[in-house]
Amino acid sequence: MLSGLHSVFRPFMRLGLVTQIALGIVGGVVLAIVSTEAAASVALLGQLFVSALKAVAPVLVFVLVAAAIARHQQGQPTHIRGVLVLYVVGTLVAAMVAVVASFLIPTELSLDLSGVSGNPPAGIAEILRNLVLSAVTNPVTALMEANFIAILVWAVGLGFMLRNAKETTRQALDDVSDAVSGIVRGVIRLAPLGIFGLVANTLAESGIGALLGYGQLLGVIVGCMLFVALVTNPLIVFWQIRRNPYPLVFDCLRGSAITAFFTRSSAANIPVNMALCERLELDTDTYAISIPLGATINMAGAAITISVITLATAHTLGIPVDFPTALLLCVVSALAACGVSGVAGGSLLLIPMATSLFGVPMEVAMQVVAIGFVISVVQDSTETALNSSTDVLFTAAACHRAIPKQG
Known part of the structure; x- marks a missing residue:
């Protein structure tokens, strides 16, 4: 019987991972259309996949970063500074795209919700304060709670302390890193089944009916993200590598954005991005740090979401907003998003802080947050896909910058 099952699934296993994931998406859609009960019943597959990644x-981040720094030799080139510059530039450009789109396509919201509650941040000062405090969290607690700021701080510190350790100690750390990476590769092989469950369950629970009432708002947000992914990000990459950026762009979208869209978690997509960087043969010392760092601070999608929804609120209430003020708004919001990137719906919870800059009452702001959660089935998925794939794209651009064009 087992040999028979093996022969049935052998052609499927020979396909590439991206093709398998595409088939999983199609299978989930078909199952949700045929039977919502059956689609809901396979939700466990998606939950197991996301839980395993998280x-x-x-x-993975702790061991890989510590090992990369411990084996780094003085004078050996890295590209972290270039990646950080690209993260900042990419986020600011995404913010400008959102502002321009909001002025060109003004959107009105139907603010008639009631009984909305939430716990938004009080302000950017509080968010930045919490961000600094989170960096000195107990390392065991940080690992348990997936606090990547603290994990990075402890991993960097341990890596520097181990640079002068015995060769056998550093080799042991490398062996542990290889072992964890092997586990990650095994988890990623389950992506087709996991995404099959995620797609089927999402469509069974939400469908598209709830999104139709907010079509224009969602269209502006998703349109901005697609424009950034397919136009401005490639231009930034071209500025770095001085050759056709689209092969690299599409590699990152296929290898990272698809899984990020359905897991809706930058943290869960870190192992996927690490594996993609390995396949792209990027510098390990660079991506071991830049990928988990990007999952925390590279927030182009959040800048778009906050800016578009906040400016839509201002337009609905008739509040005049000039272009410089709008640009300042999205820059501040993008900076603040770094502190809540690990929280589900983190960018949406920043909206009350952003709208408060225009004197919008808290009751209205929380209604807007509720609208954000209605469209989050698509908005949060697209935002995560943009953020996560851009982490790999900008890391690759920085690593390839010094490589001359072949031929």
Whole structure:
């Protein structure tokens, strides 16, 4: 019987991972159309996949970063500074795209919700304060709670302390890093089944009916994200590598954005991005740090979401907003998003802080947050896909910058 099953699934296993994931998406859609009950019943597959990614990500980041720094030799080139510059430039450009789109396509919201509650941040000062405090969290607690700021701080510190350790100690750390990476590769092989469950369950629970009432708002947000992914990000990459950026762009979208869209978690997508960087043969010392760092601070999608929804609120209430003020708004919001990137719906919870800059009452702001959660089935998925794939794209651009064009 087992040999028969093996022969049935052998052609499927020979396909590439991206093709398998695409088939999983199609299968989930078909199952949700045929039977919503059956679609809901396979939700466990998606939950197991996301939980496995989230479980392995903190350990992977801690071990990989510590090992990369411990084996780094003085004078050996890295590209972290270039990646950080690209993260900042990419986020600011995404913010400008959102502002321009909001002025060109003004959107009105139907603010008639009631009984909305939430716990938004009080302000950017509080968010930045919490961000600094989170960096000195107990390392065991940081691993348990997936606090990647603290994980990075402890991993960097341990890596520097081990640079002068015995060769056998550093080799042992490398062996542990290889072992954890092997576990990650095994988890990623389950992506087609996991995404099949996620797609089927999402469509069974939400469908598209709830989104139709907010079509224009969602269209502006998703349109901005697509424009950034397919136009401005490639231009930034071209500025770095001085050759056709689209092969690299599409590699990152296929290898990272698809899984990020359905897991809706930058933290869960860290192992996927690490594996993609390995396939792209990027510098390990660079991506071991830039990928988990990008999952925390590279927030182009959040800048778009906050800016578009906040400016839509101002337009609905008749509040005049000039272009410089709008640009300042999205820059501040993008900076603040770094502190809540690990929280589900983190960018939406920043909206009350952003709208408060225009004197919008808290009751109205929380109604807007509720609208954000209605469209989050698509908005949060697209935002995560943009953020996560851009982490790999900008890391690759920085690593390839010094490589001359072949031929």
